[in-house]
Amino acid sequence: MSNSKDTEHQPDEDWISKSQVKKEMHDLQSLGERLCQLSTEKRKGLPVGELMQAAFEEYDRIKSKEARRRHIQYIGKLMRTEDIDLLQKSMDLLDPNSDLQGQLTNQAEQWRLRFLGDDSKNQITAFLTQHPNADAQLLRQLLRNANSESKKLSNENNLGLDQLAAQTKSGKKLFKLLRQALVDDMKGI
Helix, strand or coil: CHHHHHHHHCCCCCCCCHHHHHHHHHHHHHHHHHHHHCCHHHHHCCCCCHHHHHHHHHHHHCCCHHHHHHHHHHHHHHHCCCCHHHHHHHHHHHCCCCHHHHHHHHHHHHHHHHHCCCCHHHHHHHHHHHCCCCCHHHHHHHHHHHHHHHHHHHHHCCCCHHHHHHHCHHHHHHHHHHHHHHHHHHHCC
16 A cells, blocks of 8 residues: 555656747757758758658748748657757758867867878778778878978978978868768768
């Protein structure tokens, strides 16, 4: 008999307040509105279903402010079926000011500095192991060119090779290649 009283007073762990549900819906609507503001090309690359893509296309056709507001609510409702974490990560990849973009930039710079060190062959192998879709031939070519350009500049300046590589044309291309490989890996390409 005491067991039944104990279970009656225990809070339900799955229970969510109405306020919390409304807040989550507003957050989904807000994310949906930000997705609608993206260009059509960027939206096509998002990991969403066909129904959501159709809703985005419909949003583009709507001109009335009130109709767009209602359609955003509909998009918010559709967002319940989508993978929100994956969508948020995709939005962060598109936003140049996001923390994720900063992390990717730092990782690419760290890899570039490792490549320009003494142990570059092992570092390239390690990078290609972690990111198998990266273009190995182009990576090695850019590294060779960045090193040769840096050595030419080092004779003229008192800067280190790693600092000079960031200033060379090939060093910048190497950085872009590394960063793109990191982004592609993040997207799962």
